[in-house]
Amino acid sequence: MQRASDSRTATTDSGSRPRVVVIGAGFGGLRAARGLSDVGVDVTLVDSNNFHTFQPLLYQVATAGLDSDDVCFPVRAIVRRRPAVTVRLGTVTAIDLQQRHVTIDHDHLLTYDYLVIAAGSVSTSFGIPGVDEHTFPLKTLNDALALRTHLLSLVEEVHASGGVEHDLGIVIVGGGPTGVEMAGGMRELLDKVLAKDFPHLHLDRVPITIVEAANRVLGAFKPKLSQRAERALARRNIRVEVGVGVASVEPHAVVLKDGRRLTGQTLVWAAGVTANPVAKMLGIELGRGGRIPVEADLSVLGYANVFAIGDIANALDPNGTSLPQVAQPAIQGGVHVAKQIAGRLAGQPGTPFAYHDKGSMATIGRNQAVAEFPRGLLLSGALGWGAWLGLHIVYLMGFRNRANVLVNWAWNYLTYDRGSRPIISIPTNVLKRSETR
Ligand SMILES: Cc1cc2nc3c(=O)[nH]c(=O)nc-3n(C[C@H](O)[C@H](O)[C@H](O)COP(=O)(O)OP(=O)(O)OC[C@H]3O[C@@H](n4cnc5c(N)ncnc54)[C@H](O)[C@@H]3O)c2cc1C
Numbered sequence: 001m002q003r004a005s006d007s008r009t010a011t012t013d014s015g016s017r018p019r020v021v022v023i024g025a026g027f028g029g030l031r032a033a034r035g036l037s038d039v040g041v042d043v044t045l046v047d048s049n050n051f052h053t054f055q056p057l058l059y060q061v062a063t064a065g066l067d068s069d070d071v072c073f074p075v076r077a078i079v080r081r082r083p084a085v086t087v088r089l090g091t092v093t094a095i096d097l098q099q100r101h102v103t104i105d106h107d108h109l110l111t112y113d114y115l116v117i118a119a120g121s122v123s124t125s126f127g128i129p130g131v132d133e134h135t136f137p138l139k140t141l142n143d144a145l146a147l148r149t150h151l152l153s154l155v156e157e158v159h160a161s162g163g164v165e166h167d168l169g170i171v172i173v174g175g176g177p178t179g180v181e182m183a184g185g186m187r188e189l190l191d192k193v194l195a196k197d198f199p200h201l202h203l204d205r206v207p208i209t210i211v212e213a214a215n216r217v218l219g220a221f222k223p224k225l226s227q228r229a230e231r232a233l234a235r236r237n238i239r240v241e242v243g244v245g246v247a248s249v250e251p252h253a254v255v256l257k258d259g260r261r262l263t264g265q266t267l268v269w270a271a272g273v274t275a276n277p278v279a280k281m282l283g284i285e286l287g288r289g290g291r292i293p294v295e296a297d298l299s300v301l302g303y304a305n306v307f308a309i310g311d312i313a314n315a316l317d318p319n320g321t322s323l324p325q326v327a328q329p330a331i332q333g334g335v336h337v338a339k340q341i342a343g344r345l346a347g348q349p350g351t352p353f354a355y356h357d358k359g360s361m362a363t364i365g366r367n368q369a370v371a372e373f374p375r376g377l378l379l380s381g382a383l384g385w386g387a388w389l390g391l392h393i394v395y396l397m398g399f400r401n402r403a404n405v406l407v408n409w410a411w412n413y414l415t416y417d418r419g420s421r422p423i424i425s426i427p428t429n430v431l432k433r434s435e436t437r
Contacts, residue, residue, distance in 0.1 A: 026120050120330075209239040359373035
């Protein structure tokens, strides 16, 4: 059997090396680009940002636990030692599947022999009135910085105007890992850090509420872990409203479907994502959540030379259920499509993608996390927290970031402080809304 790397002599009809365009330098796109860097193709990796974002720790930037550059890594540095990979900073604005080219920033064409679409997902309001105008999403670095700036400024405003802690109410919509982690992070920022700066404000009494439409938080976890998480939230004075949806959002209130209004000055939308609008550029019928339908080998239905991976793809497990929009399907998908392209060049047939679930975890705060691993292993409390810390460090990109995060976490743990608290003045229109939303 010919090995994938033997395909380095492969050429196109014009005699040049095959060109692969990878859209997105997220978890999936980076793995695909790395995997393709030594199989005899020229790879162009396109991203709107010059950095890769480690989204699982964005909530720590929003709650002043980490610096913004601890969770980002320059894309060019990641592929520096891979001469076959060229980075192109720019936003994909059109894709022509027939002509085989993508358009960057409306005016530059990149032709391809193979295309890998890994543009991720964007926050969605599900069409609920007021969400886009009055809530903070948490999907990009800009989102995290906007939320941090808002929170820190608000406490200053309440202090300056002689207000009280109840003027600072926080409502988080979405009881998945992002909502739960945000709530825990905000509680620690208020109680343990800002309370020392504003001793006359009783910041431990700031109401924090999580609203979740399902009947428990962390619905993707075993019910036992949801219960443990709810108990840990209650101990932190975080209220949980489950089994009720959101009807609309007003400037300072979330209106529930049962008619109740939860007021707050900080309204956070952590209720869900939909496929990145790049999916619509294909002009094909899309699947659940606007995701791109793919064959078993992750090629786009009807286009054997185009692959979609990660959050933007609607890859199915053997039971026909869509894979979750989390990091592992993207990472494993990236590795898989690189092998598929190398195999195609070597004249081999495609092979189906087999996703290996490595488990899920969410932290509620200091010494408290829930973790669920394959073969039924469940962890919670300090053990779960240890596993959460360790795995996030392992998956973080780059030695410098890992070292910084470790130092920051150790500092925060030992001193009950958080150093990343500058109130930055970036124009609201840049900060308030993420660029991809
Ligand atoms: C707050 C938060 C917390 C999360 N926590 C966890 C967690 O704890 N564990 C977990 O497994 N998963 C978590 N996730 C989900 C995980 O981050 C995603 O599933 C994962 O990032 C998907 O990888 P991807 O490669 O598909 O897309 P992404 O990693 O989102 O990468 C997409 C890339 O495409 C680029 N892009 C988008 N549009 C364009 C365009 N038009 N042109 C050029 N470039 C473009 C973006 O800039 C981005 O770099 C979290 C997500 C969020 C938002």
